[in-house]
Amino acid sequence: MRPAVGIAVVAMTLLTPSPRDLSAQDSQFGIRGLGTPGRWESVRARSSGGAFAPFDALSPLMEAPLADISTLTATAAGGTSHRDAQLGDTITQLRATRFPLMGVAGRVAPRLVVAGGFTTYLDRSWDVTLRDSTVLRGELERYRDEITSDGSVGDIRLAAASRLSRRLAIGAGIHILAGSTRMTAERRFDDSTFHAVGQVAEVRYDGFGVSGSVLIGVAPGLTIAGWARADNRLRAQVGDSTVALTDLPRMAGAGLLLAPSPRVRFAGSAAWRSWSNAGPGAFDTWSWSAGAEFGSGRMPIRLGVRGGQLPFGPGTKAPTEFAASAGTGRAFAQGRALIDLGVERLERRGGILTERVWTVLVGLTVRP
Amino acid sequence: MTRRRLALVGAVLLAAACVERLTAPGHCPDFCPSGQITVVDTLLTTSINRDSAYRGYVVSYQSPVMLAAVLPSATDTLDGRPIFRFNGYGPRLPISSVDTGQILGADSARLQLYIVRRDTATHNLRLQFYRLPTTIDTTTTFGAVAAAFNNAPVRPTVNVDTLLAQPGGKDPVTGDSVVVDTVNHRWLLSLKFDTAAARYVGTDSGAVAYGIRIAADTLASIAFGKGSVGPVLQWYLRVDSLGMPVARKPGILGTTLANFVFTPPTAPLDSTLAVGGVPSARSLLRVAFPKFIRDSSQIIRGTLFLVPAVAARGAPADSFVMEARTVLADFGRKSPIDARLDDPIVIHPGSTDTIKIEVTNMLQLWAADTTHPTVFLLRPQAEAQYFGEIHFYPSKAALRPTLQITYVKQFPFGVP
Numbered sequence A: 001m002r003p004a005v006g007i008a009v010v011a012m013t014l015l016t017p018s019p020r021d022l023s024a025q026d027s028q029f030g031i032r033g034l035g036t037p038g039r040w041e042s043v044r045a046r047s048s049g050g051a052f053a054p055f056d057a058l059s060p061l062m063e064a065p066l067a068d069i070s071t072l073t074a075t076a077a078g079g080t081s082h083r084d085a086q087l088g089d090t091i092t093q094l095r096a097t098r099f100p101l102m103g104v105a106g107r108v109a110p111r112l113v114v115a116g117g118f119t120t121y122l123d124r125s126w127d128v129t130l131r132d133s134t135v136l137r138g139e140l141e142r143y144r145d146e147i148t149s150d151g152s153v154g155d156i157r158l159a160a161a162s163r164l165s166r167r168l169a170i171g172a173g174i175h176i177l178a179g180s181t182r183m184t185a186e187r188r189f190d191d192s193t194f195h196a197v198g199q200v201a202e203v204r205y206d207g208f209g210v211s212g213s214v215l216i217g218v219a220p221g222l223t224i225a226g227w228a229r230a231d232n233r234l235r236a237q238v239g240d241s242t243v244a245l246t247d248l249p250r251m252a253g254a255g256l257l258l259a260p261s262p263r264v265r266f267a268g269s270a271a272w273r274s275w276s277n278a279g280p281g282a283f284d285t286w287s288w289s290a291g292a293e294f295g296s297g298r299m300p301i302r303l304g305v306r307g308g309q310l311p312f313g314p315g316t317k318a319p320t321e322f323a324a325s326a327g328t329g330r331a332f333a334q335g336r337a338l339i340d341l342g343v344e345r346l347e348r349r350g351g352i353l354t355e356r357v358w359t360v361l362v363g364l365t366v367r368p
Numbered sequence B: 001m002t003r004r005r006l007a008l009v010g011a012v013l014l015a016a017a018c019v020e021r022l023t024a025p026g027h028c029p030d031f032c033p034s035g036q037i038t039v040v041d042t043l044l045t046t047s048i049n050r051d052s053a054y055r056g057y058v059v060s061y062q063s064p065v066m067l068a069a070v071l072p073s074a075t076d077t078l079d080g081r082p083i084f085r086f087n088g089y090g091p092r093l094p095i096s097s098v099d100t101g102q103i104l105g106a107d108s109a110r111l112q113l114y115i116v117r118r119d120t121a122t123h124n125l126r127l128q129f130y131r132l133p134t135t136i137d138t139t140t141t142f143g144a145v146a147a148a149f150n151n152a153p154v155r156p157t158v159n160v161d162t163l164l165a166q167p168g169g170k171d172p173v174t175g176d177s178v179v180v181d182t183v184n185h186r187w188l189l190s191l192k193f194d195t196a197a198a199r200y201v202g203t204d205s206g207a208v209a210y211g212i213r214i215a216a217d218t219l220a221s222i223a224f225g226k227g228s229v230g231p232v233l234q235w236y237l238r239v240d241s242l243g244m245p246v247a248r249k250p251g252i253l254g255t256t257l258a259n260f261v262f263t264p265p266t267a268p269l270d271s272t273l274a275v276g277g278v279p280s281a282r283s284l285l286r287v288a289f290p291k292f293i294r295d296s297s298q299i300i301r302g303t304l305f306l307v308p309a310v311a312a313r314g315a316p317a318d319s320f321v322m323e324a325r326t327v328l329a330d331f332g333r334k335s336p337i338d339a340r341l342d343d344p345i346v347i348h349p350g351s352t353d354t355i356k357i358e359v360t361n362m363l364q365l366w367a368a369d370t371t372h373p374t375v376f377l378l379r380p381q382a383e384a385q386y387f388g389e390i391h392f393y394p395s396k397a398a399l400r401p402t403l404q405i406t407y408v409k410q411f412p413f414g415v416p
Helices: A002-015 A043-047 A064-068 B002-016 B143-150 B160-165 B291-296 B360-368
Strands: A073-087 A090-109 A112-123 A126-136 A139-163 A168-189 A197-219 A222-231 A233-238 A241-247 A250-261 A264-273 A285-294 A301-309 A320-332 A337-350 A353-366 B023-025 B039-044 B048-055 B065-072 B077-086 B092-094 B100-117 B126-132 B177-181 B186-193 B208-215 B220-225 B232-241 B244-248 B257-263 B273-276 B281-287 B297-306 B308-310 B320-327 B337-347 B355-358 B375-380 B389-392 B402-409
Touching: A043 A301, A043 A320, A043 A337, A043 A353, A064 A112, A064 A139, A064 A168, A064 A197, A064 A222, A090 B023, A112 A168, A126 B039, A139 A197, A168 A222, A197 B297, B048 B273, B065 B208, B065 B257, B077 B143, B092 B232, B100 B244, B126 B143, B126 B186, B143 B208, B143 B257, B160 B177, B160 B186, B208 B220, B273 B320, B291 B297, B291 B360, B291 B402, B297 B360, B308 B389, B320 B355, B320 B360, B337 B355, B337 B360
Parallel strands: A126 B023, B273 B375
Antiparallel strands: A073 A090, A073 A353, A090 A112, A112 A139, A126 A139, A139 A168, A168 A197, A197 A222, A197 A233, A222 A250, A233 A241, A250 A264, A264 A285, A285 A301, A301 A320, A320 A337, A337 A353, B039 B402, B048 B281, B065 B077, B065 B220, B077 B208, B077 B257, B092 B100, B100 B186, B100 B220, B100 B232, B126 B208, B177 B186, B232 B244, B273 B281, B273 B389, B281 B375, B297 B355, B297 B402, B320 B337, B320 B375
């Protein structure tokens, strides 16, 4: 038991994020738009393609599953991604470590569970270099640009859920969107007569959203879920000046959970998001997922696939993505500590860009 | 088993905490930020005004060199002549630890001089030495000693090129020699003055003063050192010792005055912007620095354009460095110079090409510190060490000074 507690402590320490790390998986597709939307899923849900997220109390997608939490529960997740971004014939290998999820939930009344935590709403960490030239003072001057953004917009959620009956649970939440990015723009000319350009700014973001969800037990072993969410706008500020106000999407989704036996569970889900509100170059998106979980207790096996569209990309068609994932989990200390491990292979396509990503996920849940 | 699991989990967590790498080539505009770095280049033709020139910062006797030149031009000939004086030992000299003897005269003397700057293209460089009145001082003008230079030279002309051609740089006939210091790029002349040339007049405290005229096949312009590389004189004296003349070699003497005179005298300042010359001249250019550049942009290059009204005079070796600086406060001719930044440029005699000085550092300073006076000060880097003087058209002329600024606008951070 003691090693298990030690592992939990070490894992919690390593997974405790610094503010700049509160991000999800990056993508080159998010550079031109608002960013790369986060995945509101625990490691358990993400290991099964995200299909179990509507039914997972530790995934911040829906509030209604919180109703089934019986004790104080805290969770955190971390992941490292190895990404190959292929632009035409050029492949760039990228790597990032992110801590996209942390939350705590507990029962405060016999029929009321409240939860708080954060997840990534938009990841805005990227670093772009560009080699080009321009005519200055009658001469062709070659230069190298590097524009970087480091940070994200976080979704701080306060949620409450209640099981109204054996078959019906409902939940609602408010979402405070907050975050910042440190942005730099640098240009270095080959001709050193032109001094290097270096500009830095701290961009702060804020927004607000509300969400609601319902969980209905249709029959023994069959549950359906539905959720909806509306966010108002994302305000970007540099210093005291508002530099951008961008409408955020409304979104809705549904899921189906089939558990023919306690050791076998299947799930599927779909979601729609109106990202085209964000302006030119943004698209409404559909996403879907399907997954399964085999076994229970000590070491379940999770499998899943997901697909869908990305909200930002070049051209007139939304980029697409497809992923397959697998994972497992392990309970320690009589179920008071759980470690979930997952691996995901993802491919995104849009225009001439193809991204292939391996992501290793680690999740920790503690029920003290 | 537990240890294995611990190791496995530890390895996974370490992998998760590895260093990130996000830098990727951009493919614009599809996969680049919507905002771009915007560079603007502008020529400010009317921003420089209220300019003025001042003279008299460093005068000839304050210069660390003595200039000698013969530079003919279409209208006159610039003639520069070093003048220097050695004080003597007085009428008597110690001949033992307790006794002194009257100085009867000099057998000879050896004068050492450093030529610290010369034109390698100048050939047949000749030096002539003249005895000058020992009353010369820092106010002595060319005209005041012109008569003395019309007398016969005190010793035969020294042909430096001939001396250099001698084995070991030594002339066994005259006793002169030259040593070439290739490290410091200077020549050390050691010249023998015989009894007639080195006249020690004890009743006149033994002071002697000499002047030098130079000549060459082409433009002649050289500089003699002063101070630690200035002229020194070694006397070889005859001293009376109980009625018997004895030879004495007292300590070496350095100059008590080292200066140079020249003609024609420096012309008074006119409406042009003068830089250089002797006494040295400086010019101030006041800049109306546009607020839109100062407040909301980043300057990456600034160039000051100056059009010479007349070419600087001098031999090719007289190219001098002019530097643009800024001032800590604008008090006109007494403006204290900001020593932090300078932007130099070489001024070549004879050229009337437009002068371009990169002043980026100073413009960036003005943008960063809005209380800093936006004033350029032009001065020679080595003041009063060259006869060369350049005159630029002022702000009231058609070919006025202009300022070209390349700057970058504020990047649109935060705009999706």
